[in-house]
Amino acid sequence: MRIVDIRETVVPIKSDIRNAYVDFSQMTVSVLALVTDASRDGKPVVGYGFNSNGRYAPSGLLRDRFLPRLRAASPESLLDETGDNLDPHRIWAIVMRNEKPGGHGERSVAVGVLDMAVWDAVAKIAGMPLYRLLANRYRGGRFESKVFVYAAGGYYYPNKNLSALQDEMRGYLALGYSVVKMKIGGAPLSEDLRRIEAVLKILKTPDQLAVDANGRFELDTASVYARALAPYRLRWYEEPGDPLDYELQAKLADHYSGPMATGENLFSLQDARNLIRYAGLRPDRDVLQFDCALSYGLVEYLRILEMLKDYGWSPARCIPHGGHQMSLNLAAGLGLGGNESYPGVFQPFGGFADGIPVENSYVRLPDIPGIGFEAKNELHHLMQALAAQ
Structure with a gap:
């Protein structure tokens, strides 16, 4: 079980609305696809993630820091104890290596995008909705x-x-x-x-x-x-x-x-x-x-x-x-x-x-x-x- 590809793109969610602080005319979102070699119904399992509105797409952070660390990790280090599924906690620790405490800023958004895709893939590989997987764990x-x-x-x-x-x-x-x-x-x-x-x-x-x-x-x-x-x-x-x-x-x-x-x-x-x-x-x-x-x-x-x-x-x-x-x-x-x-x-x-x-x-x-x-x-x-x- 391994990750075979990771793809990211930026999608606009611009709108002519504003709150007390910002308008949303230039708002963007990062969308990420985490492709694995696991299979369901004859198709590869893909985990998807994106960031919430109100923060811009963290593409640079994903591209320059977090995705390279994930790609460089050995496939075995990303798996849970069974070896049959990804381990979100181990992956999180790997992508956060060499990150200094504090200064959370926008890097938390980038990691959140990746983390969402990982959990989507984990639940799909387990064959159940994420809410059931979380309830069980x-x-x-x-x-x-x-x-x-x-x-x-x-x-x-x-x-x-x-x-x-x-x-x-x-x-x-x-x-x-x-x-x-x-x-x-x-x-x-x-x-x-x-x-x-x-x-x-x-x-x-x-x-x-x-x-x-x-x-x-x-x-x-x-x-x-x-x-x-x-x-x-x-x-x-x-x-x-x-x-x-x-x-x-x-x-x-x-x-x-x-x-x-x-x-x-x-x-x-x-x-x-x-x-x-x-x-x-x-x-x-x-x-x-x-x-x-x-x-x-x-x-x-x-x-x-x-x-x-x-x-x-x-x-x-x-x-x-x-x-x-x-x-x-x-x-x-x-x-x-x-x-x-x-x-x-x-x-x-x-x-x-x-x-x-x-x-x-x-x-x-x-x-x-x-x-x-x-x-x-x-x-x-x-x-x-x-x-x-």
Whole structure:
């Protein structure tokens, strides 16, 4: 059993939308195909990976550092103890050789792309969906038959008025979502409050709406927003300040007793641990949004879950960023609290298997080997084209 080829390409996911910090007009994604000599149904097993939206394609890091280390490794060093499958933990250690501690930056994104492809291949070689493989290895075989998902949208579009914002959210409700999220911080507070109230008018309860500032605010502004948001009793107030400003997050709890969410822009066990130690987060209500596709992959995410357990946090408080099938498998297999979803944006990478509906903000997973990319036709077509090069 060996890896016979590794192919990577860059795919644009540009869109005329913006949040409080960035626009997505130049956004790109790395897509990777890991070709093995294992076979299923007479075809080589190929593992696929990509990075989540919000970070650009890490092609240079993959090409110059991480893929050469993997290619140079002896085939035997990449296998598990049976010799019949790849070992994601051993592969992770090999590609991270000669990497200095700290400075996680974009290298965590590159490793996350590769790690996703490895786990996809491992589950395919084992002949089972990734969520079942994870449940068997780490949860005594227990997995969730369906996963909570919420629709992330409400971006700032050019010339988008309140009526258009309401129509967007009605569209998500019609798709089966009962919880939605919208952006704040990209407009004055008075305008954002009008946008929030417009969305609340079409919802049954305020806890159906979460808001996301994408790290835009300093403490004073974050606090002003907190006091203004508190009476609405929203689902959560997300990433009010810089993701590494743990003091801001801790002080904000004095102004906001409702649930808060953060973590999507922390890319390592060390940063996640510092968040838990110093940011004043509350394990009975707050939400952790670490995204394995951006943070060194599932190998690192498993370490983060162990750390959270040591600090008294339940995996049910984890609802990963990214809206992709990898995190959906983690949620089902490891008992996380749910997964983000991006209906209609960041395609074909956002969203889940074709033909499986969202019902009251829950979705099921396909019963096919691997992560399930083959059940999402547009994405699988793109990935197949890369594997066939």
